[in-house]
Amino acid sequence: MGGATPEERIDTVVVGGGHAGLCMSLELQRAGREHVVLEKARVLEQWRSARWDSFTINSPVAFSRLPGQVDDLPDRARGVPLDVMVRAWDECVARRRLPVRERSEVRSVSRTGTGRFLVEVAGADGPRRYAALNVVAAPGRHQVPALPRCAADLDPAVRQLRVGTYTKPAALPDGAVLVVGGGQTGMQLAEELAHAGREVHLATSRVAGTPRDHRGEDVMFWLDRIGSLWAPRDRCGDRHDPMPVVGQDHPLSHHSLARLGVRLLGGLAGVAEDGATVMFRDDLHANVAHAERGYREVLARIEGWVAALDPAERAAYPPPTPEPAWEPHRPLLESTPPGSLSLRDNGITTVVWATGWSADFGWLRVEEVRRSLDARGFPDTCETTVDGFFWLGFDGLRTCSSGTVSGFPLDAAHIATRLRDHADS
Numbered sequence: 229m230g231g232a233t234p235e236e237r238i239d240t241v242v243v244g245g246g247h248a249g250l251c252m253s254l255e256l257q258r259a260g261r262e263h264v265v266l267e268k269a270r271v272l273e274q275w276r277s278a279r280w281d282s283f284t285i286n287s288p289v290a291f292s293r294l295p296g297q298v299d300d301l302p303d304r305a306r307g308v309p310l311d312v313m314v315r316a317w318d319e320c321v322a323r324r325r326l327p328v329r330e331r332s333e334v335r336s337v338s339r340t341g342t343g344r345f346l347v348e349v350a351g352a353d354g355p356r357r358y359a360a361l362n363v364v365a366a367p368g369r370h371q372v373p374a375l376p377r378c379a380a381d382l383d384p385a386v387r388q389l390r391v392g393t394y395t396k397p398a399a400l401p402d403g404a405v406l407v408v409g410g411g412q413t414g415m416q417l418a419e420e421l422a423h424a425g426r427e428v429h430l431a432t433s434r435v436a437g438t439p440r441d442h443r444g445e446d447v448m449f450w451l452d453r454i455g456s457l458w459a460p461r462d463r464c465g466d467r468h469d470p471m472p473v474v475g476q477d478h479p480l481s482h483h484s485l486a487r488l489g490v491r492l493l494g495g496l497a498g499v500a501e502d503g504a505t506v507m508f509r510d511d512l513h514a515n516v517a518h519a520e521r522g523y524r525e526v527l528a529r530i531e532g533w534v535a536a537l538d539p540a541e542r543a544a545y546p547p548p549t550p551e552p553a554w555e556p557h558r559p560l561l562e563s564t565p566p567g568s569l570s571l572r573d574n575g576i577t578t579v580v581w582a583t584g585w586s587a588d589f590g591w592l593r594v595e596e597v598r599r600s601l602d603a604r605g606f607p608d609t610c611e612t613t614v615d616g617f618f619w620l621g622f623d624g625l626r627t628c629s630s631g632t633v634s635g636f637p638l639d640a641a642h643i644a645t646r647l648r649d650h651a652d653s
């Protein structure tokens with residue numbers, strides 16, 4: 229007995245109940261604006277189901293809280309187990325009674341003839357529609373694991389895992405592991421597997437490094453102090469560059485991995501016809517040099533700021549000491565990486581794909597907004613050419629932190645000042 233789909237007129241719909249959507253909700257609540265957050269799974273779903281067992285959030289607690297979150301975690305703590313962080317975020321959502329509807333997937337956002345947005349939802353309690361004055365889209369940029377096409381060519385005898393299916397080293401079949409992707413995830417997993425005694429091969433990529441600590445503090449406090457986190461987006465370099473690599477609570481570099489015994493390779497180039505030979509680009513040393521440039525560039529930025537202090541202020545900070553993780557590992561620098569590797573000959577039984585993610589905007593039916601996505605299919609500002617439609621949670625929307633947890637509150641506060649009050653405005 230299908231009745232008419234319930235329809236609600238509402239001021240603002242927020243698409244996505246991740247960190248970004250929740251920051252928006254807190255800001256809307258503060259401004260007294262009627263809204264609903266529509267989340268297709270559970271609130272903060274990506275943190276619950278798309279990480280691995282030992283995962284801890286990289287940033288210290290001070291940079292990972294929701295606005296107004298009250299907890300007893302020290303500001304400077306890092307390496308806090310994910311379940312502890314998720315509990316603290318959940319408590320904040322419950323205490324503030326945020327209007328989140330879980331298991332409510334936005335299937336379509338289009339425009340109505342009256343200038344509102346029609347938001348169509350498939351939910352646990354049936355379909356529902358909202359006629360919204362404003363839509364803030366915060367569906368996350370890590371929705372669909374991006375696997376290279378050649379993953380399908382691999383010998384089926386080789387186990388393939390990725391973030392979301394990888395849990396811990398002990399869950400892998402015996403044997404060596406090839407980790408593909410040298411961003412934060414790939415480097416952290418390679419390190420975890422090496423610590424667990426696995427033979428690990430890592431196909432690297434061009435990702436900047438960063439110090440973990442400097443002058444006695446986590447680098448995030450320095451980037452905050454010198455204004456790098458909140459710098460306008462045109463001062464952040466290429467906003468599509470992956471996040472610089474750090475270990476979860478310690479420094480991490482190609483050199484530290486090589487010292488652990490990880491065999492570093494160039495970037496993945498493809499899989500041979502036999503399905504059991506993997507080919508690599510000749511870019512290992514370029515990738516190592518690129519990471520190191522990133523590390524040195526951050527240090528130089530901080531040191532430039534320190535140098536401008538008067539001597540008394542400067543004396544308040546401990547002297548800089550280089551991180552041992554970045555000490556060059558000669559055998560790595562002198563190595564000649566192979567152009568291909570036989571999985572069988574090297575006893576590789578598992579390939580872990582750490583090759584990034586793509587977003588999913590399949591629900592977006594506002595053509596003008598779609599057309600304004602950049603060449604890579606991502607939004608590049610919070611505002612769009614369509615009044616009342618906003619993006620939140622993507623790199624470089626407004627500041628160098630627009631794509632990270634620490635930067636969402638600032639962008640959410642900005643969007644809250646731009647919402648429409650009338651459909652004809």
Ligand SMILES: Cc1cc2nc3c(=O)[nH]c(=O)nc-3n(C[C@H](O)[C@H](O)[C@H](O)COP(=O)(O)OP(=O)(O)OC[C@H]3O[C@@H](n4cnc5c(N)ncnc54)[C@H](O)[C@@H]3O)c2cc1C
Binds near residue numbers: 267633
């Ligand atoms: C492995 C990994 C580790 C990371 N570690 C860190 C870290 O340590 N520190 C850090 O700052 N950042 C980290 N990030 C980046 C981090 O994920 C983001 O900074 C932040 O969590 C993104 O929040 P978000 O709300 O934009 O996206 P998400 O957390 O992805 O939330 C988006 C939400 O929208 C929902 N959604 C999507 N489409 C729809 C729809 N059509 N209808 C309804 N709901 C929908 C999704 O279910 C999801 O819950 C990491 C990312 C990855 C992949």
